[in-house]
Amino acid sequence: MTIKPITIAIDGPSGSGKSSVSKEVARRLELGYLDTGAMYRAATWWCLREGVELTDADSVTAVVDTMPLSMSTNPDDQTIRLDDVNITEIIRETNISSKVSAVATNLEVRDILRRMQRARIEAERTGGFSRGNGIVAEGRDITTVVAPDADVRILLVASEEARLARRAKDVHGVADAQAVEATKDEVLRRDADDSTVSSFQVAADGVVTIDSSDLDFEQTVAAVLQVVENVTGN
Ligand code: DC
Numbered sequence: 001m002t003i004k005p006i007t008i009a010i011d012g013p014s015g016s017g018k019s020s021v022s023k024e025v026a027r028r029l030e031l032g033y034l035d036t037g038a039m040y041r042a043a044t045w046w047c048l049r050e051g052v053e054l055t056d057a058d059s060v061t062a063v064v065d066t067m068p069l070s071m072s073t074n075p076d077d078q079t080i081r082l083d084d085v086n087i088t089e090i091i092r093e094t095n096i097s098s099k100v101s102a103v104a105t106n107l108e109v110r111d112i113l114r115r116m117q118r119a120r121i122e123a124e125r126t127g128g129f130s131r132g133n134g135i136v137a138e139g140r141d142i143t144t145v146v147a148p149d150a151d152v153r154i155l156l157v158a159s160e161e162a163r164l165a166r167r168a169k170d171v172h173g174v175a176d177a178q179a180v181e182a183t184k185d186e187v188l189r190r191d192a193d194d195s196t197v198s199s200f201q202v203a204a205d206g207v208v209t210i211d212s213s214d215l216d217f218e219q220t221v222a223a224v225l226q227v228v229e230n231v232t233g234n
Contacts, residue, residue: 153207
């Protein structure tokens with residue numbers, strides 16, 4: 001029997017849990033996983049390494065267009081390399097987090113990465129890591145721009161308080177007042193900047209919203225799997 005490949009698109013703001021939840025859903029359903037935010041982070045690292053001013057939009061576009069990115073769609077091996085440098089960890093550091101919006105708000109860069117993302121999604125539906133089962137793709141504009149025709153489209157939201165606490169715990173290991181304060185720029189300012197080019201706070205038509213404010217990780221994964229089941233009957 002041939003199984004029809006599935007594309008699951010998950011959007012949401014910083015700290016909504018979309019990366020960890022998407023990755024786990026991919027594991028459970030034996031699908032590929034595409035972290036599009038990591039591509040914007042990689043592009044930012046590459047511009048810095050090439051010595052390009054992030055405010056110089058044309059130069060940023062030119063170097064991103066030719067960046068030698070290597071990235072797996074295996075949810076258990078998210079190693080990312082650029083020019084043979086393993087940048088998996090370094091792109092999560094504050095230096096990149098605080099600068100990535102400058103690259104992610106460049107509309108020509110978005111065009112380039114959107115094309116790469118669509119190619120990855122298509123490749124995963126015909127072969128790739130999941131041998132054609134399909135993919136979970138997540139990021140700020142996946143349900144609306146990159147994959148508006150995905151089989152399942154979900155907007156994962158959470159209250160500002162829950163998002164700040166989660167990101168503080170991820171980055172600082174605790175969610176006390178000081179850690180939450182230190183996380184505000186990364187979560188709130190970045191979302192405000194990113195909102196200027198993609199709409200990820202309100203669900204578009206046909207997109208199912210899941211509010212994870214009062215759900216733990218396992219409950220959020222279960223809620224996503226339930227939506228997939230409702231939509232696909234799998
Ligand atoms: O999800 P993240 O924090 O790793 O995303 C990194 C940055 O990339 C963030 O500033 C938003 C941006 N981004 C985007 O504009 N579009 C996407 N599809 C994914 C991420």
